[in-house]
Amino acid sequence: MPAFHRVVSLGTNSVIELRHVSCARTETGISSSVHDVSVELRPSTVTLFAGDRGCGKNLILRILGLLEVPDVGEVIFEGSPVSGMTPEEVLDLRAAACGYLFAPPFLLPGFTVLENIAMPLFKVLEMRPIDAQERTEKLLDFVGLSPFSTVKIERLSPGLQLRVGLARALGSMPPLVIVEEPDRILHGAELNSFRKLLAGAASEFGCAIAVSIGAEIPSFHGERRIECAGGRIVCDVML
Numbered sequence: 001m002p003a004f005h006r007v008v009s010l011g012t013n014s015v016i017e018l019r020h021v022s023c024a025r026t027e028t029g030i031s032s033s034v035h036d037v038s039v040e041l042r043p044s045t046v047t048l049f050a051g052d053r054g055c056g057k058n059l060i061l062r063i064l065g066l067l068e069v070p071d072v073g074e075v076i077f078e079g080s081p082v083s084g085m086t087p088e089e090v091l092d093l094r095a096a097a098c099g100y101l102f103a104p105p106f107l108l109p110g111f112t113v114l115e116n117i118a119m120p121l122f123k124v125l126e127m128r129p130i131d132a133q134e135r136t137e138k139l140l141d142f143v144g145l146s147p148f149s150t151v152k153i154e155r156l157s158p159g160l161q162l163r164v165g166l167a168r169a170l171g172s173m174p175p176l177v178i179v180e181e182p183d184r185i186l187h188g189a190e191l192n193s194f195r196k197l198l199a200g201a202a203s204e205f206g207c208a209i210a211v212s213i214g215a216e217i218p219s220f221h222g223e224r225r226i227e228c229a230g231g232r233i234v235c236d237v238m239l
Contacts, residue, residue, distance in 0.1 A: 014040040014076075015175045015208040016064055021073030023059060032059045034231045037073075041208040043175065046199050048219055049212045051228035057212040058180055060228065064210050065178040066094045078175065095124055099177040099207070103184040105165025107153045114140065114149040117167045125172055139167040142204065143197065158185045162194060170205060177201070179211040195220065 017040040024033040034056040041047055041064065049057040062068040063075065066082065075082040077097065082090060107116050117139055121132040140146045143163040153161060162185055169177050179198065186194050195211075199222065202209045219225045219239050227235035 014042050015078060016041050017076040018060075018063060018070075019074040019076065021063060021070040021075070023063060023068060023070040023072070025059060025068065032056055032231070034059050034063070034070075037231075037233055039226065039233060039236070041176065041210060043206050043208055044202050045224060046195075046202050046209045046211060046222075047224040047226060048217075049210060049226050049228055050215050050217065050219075052215050055215075055228040056231035057228045059231075061178050061180060061210055061212050065098050065100060065176070066090055067100075096172055097174050097176060099169030099172060099174040101162070101165045101169045101177065101179045101182075103162070103181045104158070105162055105168075107161055107164055107168075109154050110152065112150050112152055113145055113156070113164050116153055116164055117171060120168060120171050135171065139170055142170075142201070143167045159190050159194070162186065163197070166197065166201065170201060170207070173205060173207075175207055177207050177209045179209060181212050181214075183214050183217055191217070192220075195223075199223070 019038050021037045022033075022035050024031070032054060037060060039060075049060055051057045059068065063070055066075070066077070077093065085093065108119065111119070114136060118132050118136045121127045121135060127135070137146070140149055143166055145160065145163055145167070148156065148160065153164065156164070162182060166179075182194055183191055198209050198211065199220070201207065215227070221239050224236070224238045226233055
């Protein structure tokens with residue numbers, strides 16, 4: 001296993017922090033685990049969790065996104081221990097403070113781009129129609145899909161659907177956004193363009209964005225890259 005190398009110091013201004021987290025899960029017959037993982041994510045940053053399949057990167061993302069409770073260790077969200085919250089409080093926090101973009105993005109077929117972005121604003125956030133419309137229009141413009149607002153989701157390319165998913169994930173203006181394996185759908189220039197969009201989202205909306213990605217994908221300047229292997233963090237650098 002490579003020697004651990006860490007050059008990132010974040011101080012106290014973190015969105016979420018994992019402290020000595022360990023966890024083992026089996027889903028659809030596939031086992032994954034993480035061991036003694038400690039990491040902080042701060043606002044307005046993109047952090048890549050890179051590694052081969054089975055390295056534990058997606059399990060780390062699910063713990064960061066409050067989708068999994070670690071077997072050992074502590075999760076601190078904006079200064080508050082998650083372990084001290086009731087399950088209902090965790091659900092409320094997850095709905096308000098975490099955005100998720102999976103690959104594929106699990107959009108609503110038969111609905112338009114606008115409807116896919118706006119619907120959670122009504123159903124989850126219970127926003128007023130005028131506020132939901134304003135926010136949806138802003139997000140459509142940000143991801144470059146204003147001309148496609150009335151197009152049905154199934155008519156879009158996978159790359160454009162991923163942009164819709166990003167707009168939806170940003171809908172609540174969460175401090176944390178989880179993006180799982182965009183390189184499963186996008187490649188080459190299209191993947192690079194999407195990653196630049198993620199960097200723009202972190203800057204524009206002030207959120208921390210955690211992305212899982214393959215070990216072979218190179219990083220951009222300004223990205224933080226955390227290499228994972230064997231369920232552990234083995235390298236953590238800001239490029």
